[in-house]
Amino acid sequence: MLSQNPIVTFTILLLVILTLPPLFERLRLPGLVGLLVAGIILGGDGLKLLDPETETMKLLSDIGKVYLMFVAGLEIDLIEFKKHQDRSLGFGIATFLFPLLTGTLVAKIFGLGWNGAILTGSLLASHTLLGYPIVQQLGVVGNQAITVTIGATIFTDIAALLVLAICVSINAGNFSVISLVIQLGGLAIYSTIILWGFQWVGKQFFRRTTNQESNQFLFVLLVVFIAALGATLINVDQIVGAFLAGLAINDVVGKSPVKEKIEFVGSVLFIPCFFVDMGLLLDMSAFVNTFLTSFELTLSIIFGLLGSKFLAAFLAKKIYKYNWYETMSMWSLSMPQVAATLAAALVGLQEEILPEEIFNSVIFLMLVTSILGPILTARFASKISMPEVDFTSDNSLIWWESHQQVPDSFTERVDGIVNHKFVVLVPVYFSPEQTKYLIEMAVMLAKHEGGLMIPLSIVKGYLNMDSPELNLALQQSSKRLDSVLEISRSFEVSFISLAALVVKVTAKI
Known part of the structure; x- marks a missing residue:
């Protein structure tokens, strides 16, 4: 049968x-x-x-x-x-x-x-x-x-x-x-x-x-x-x-x-x-x-x-x-x-x-x-009111902005980005397949305009996040950036990688 x-x-x-x-x-x-x-x-x-x-x-x-x-x-x-x-x-x-x-x-x-x-x-x-x-x-x-x-x-x-x-x-x-x-x-x-x-x-x-x-x-x-x-x-x-x-x-x-x-x-x-x-x-x-x-x-x-x-x-x-x-x-x-x-x-x-x-x-x-x-x-x-995000509070800042002095090297990198004529920002916060498609699209845009591509890895943080959790999250973020950089290097385009720890992902992006 x-x-x-x-x-x-x-x-x-x-x-x-x-x-x-x-x-x-x-x-x-x-x-x-x-x-x-x-x-x-x-x-x-x-x-x-x-x-x-x-x-x-x-x-x-x-x-x-x-x-x-x-x-x-x-x-x-x-x-x-x-x-x-x-x-x-x-x-x-x-x-x-x-x-x-x-x-x-x-x-x-x-x-x-x-x-x-x-x-x-x-x-x-x-x-x-x-x-x-x-x-x-x-x-x-x-x-x-x-x-x-x-x-x-x-x-x-x-x-x-x-x-x-x-x-x-x-x-x-x-x-x-x-x-x-x-x-x-x-x-x-x-x-x-x-x-x-x-x-x-x-x-x-x-x-x-x-x-x-x-x-x-x-x-x-x-x-x-x-x-x-x-x-x-x-x-x-x-x-x-x-x-x-x-x-x-x-x-x-x-x-x-x-x-x-x-x-x-x-x-x-x-x-x-x-x-x-x-x-x-x-x-x-x-x-x-x-x-x-x-x-x-x-x-x-x-x-x-x-x-x-x-x-x-x-x-x-x-x-x-x-x-x-x-x-x-x-x-x-x-x-x-x-x-x-x-x-x-x-x-x-x-x-x-x-x-x-x-x-x-x-x-x-x-x-x-x-x-x-x-x-x-x-x-x-759908009738529940969404909590308003206070963009002036610590909740919407990356962790070093509210607790540490911003390093000079980071400031120089940001100044270079701001003054660049064409910048494509790619949030690396999706599945590997989606990220790959986004990177490829960003590369084509940046190459066409002779501009700069920035892979931005977002680490979702919480107020009660302990040290091991934080380290693990940062390690995972680093892995995501490494995989993206491998894709980026295969194309002839300028890029700078960034990582940020945030509470509100969309606010930071």
């Missing part, structure tokens, strides 16, 4: 990943919905071209599930979280507990046991920041309400995955007070090793392999799967280890090209395979039957999630004095249920903790929230 041939399976997956997500995005639907639909059409209820039980599909799906949770941890901005960690923790507890209690109550009303009911509640308690690119594009990521919501993701995801680990342990018959203490103790030791041990090892490795991006990429992959394997040794699901690995490596890779490579490989290959497999696992007859016969269950879960997430945002409004646009943005950002929710739901189904009706209802929930959340985020976040 074609579905048993690994080459055929892989070829079909590549074709699906290449074509369907862009098509659905043109229809203003999330690309992952297209992957789910592809799984349904190509699976046992459709064309039977893909089989979720084959070793190839299982492998790619498992890697995708692990990679998805790793990227979820990698994407969390720990610097922003540290700025408002108390409020992030407060909102995180609220937006975790309210949906947890609501989901547990709904599941109990519809006949689930306590273990399955609590796991159902935990599925609603986490959230996926699908709206993050929207608030980033709108320039309101620095707004406190947005930062608090992003930081709350750390607590909700870790807490939800911890509940999953306990529920799986209970289902396996290994639960007791002593076993719970042992489980939590083992998890605490394991988390410490991952979060601090792997972070320290990662920084040492990156420091010794500054110009070896391929080895750095392989090191990160190795860390992810060691962490996932280590989680299984303490009877915790792999996705817990993957998420913790993402938090640990977060500070190591920063905004480097290695992070771009990591996210690129995941987003174009492994993670889409996981979503296709989710579609393959959907029993369409049971899915339709759930919608027709358990319509009340599905609606209860959807409205329970929307109501409980809104209640948490409203509580944050009252305590922290946010306005309505900020409150509604917090609600819409914490609404989508994708990454941790789908991964945990699949584990619950495979461990036979959750019935198929709950799993299908969670798929409905994912579809509704992944569409509604970003739409509402775009609407409400």
Whole structure:
């Protein structure tokens, strides 16, 4: 059969990943919905071209599930979280507990046991920041309400995955007070090793392999799967280890090209395979039957999630004095249920903790929230007033302008630039490919006018940035400039390279 041939399976997956997500995005639907639909059409209820039980599909799906949770941890901005960690923790507890209690109550009303009911509640308690690119594009990521919501993701995801680990342990018959203490103790030791041990090892490795991006990429992959394997040794699901690995490596890779490579490989290959497999696992007859016969269950879960997430945002409004646009943005950002929710739901189904009706209802929930959340985020976040930049304050100055005397050599270089008849300034703050195109365009302009090209490397700084972080950021800036200078030297054009440490990138440029 074609579905048993690994080459055929892989070829079909590549074709699906290449074509369907862009098509659905043109229809203003999330690309992952297209992957789910592809799984349904190509699976046992459709064309039977893909089989979720084959070793190839299982492998790619498992890697995708692990990679998805790793990227979820990698994407969390720990610097922003540290700025408002108390409020992030407060909102995180609220937006975790309210949906947890609501989901547990709904599941109990519809006949689930306590273990399955609590796991159902935990599925609603986490959230996926699908709206993050929207608030980033709108320039309101620095707004406190947005930062608090992003930081709350750390607590909700870790807490939800911890509940999953306990529920799986209970289902396996290994639960007791002593076993719970042992489980939590083992998890605490394991988390410490991952979060601090792997972070320290990662920084040492990156420091010794500054110009070896391929080895750095392989090191990160190795860390992810060691962490996932280590989680299984303490009877915790792999996705817990993957998420913790993402938090640990977060500070190591920063905004480097290695992070771009990591996210690129995941987003174009492994993670889409996981979503296709989710579609393959959907029993369409049971899915339709759930919608027709358990319509009340599905609606209860959807409205329970929307109501409980809104209640948490409203509580944050009252305590922290946010306005309505900020409150509604917090609600819409914490609404989508994708990454941790789908991964945990699949584990619950495979461990036979959750019935198929709950799993299908969670798929409905994912579809509704992944569409509604970003739409509402775009609407409400656009109403948030952007913080005004004070160009006379230290925040908009490079670090030596406010704290040190400007060196004479630098002043001479700047005078030479100002007096030059034609200057092309190229901010080196983009991906390597974009930077290469910008440099080539700048070279052509400078050569045509007999002028000067200036590659400017921008180092994003923060007020609470410590010395190791600063050194790492400056090293990465130096690497970017070196790569640009290699390109520039191949052309006969005058150039001067500059580097600046700023808080507000656009203001400095």
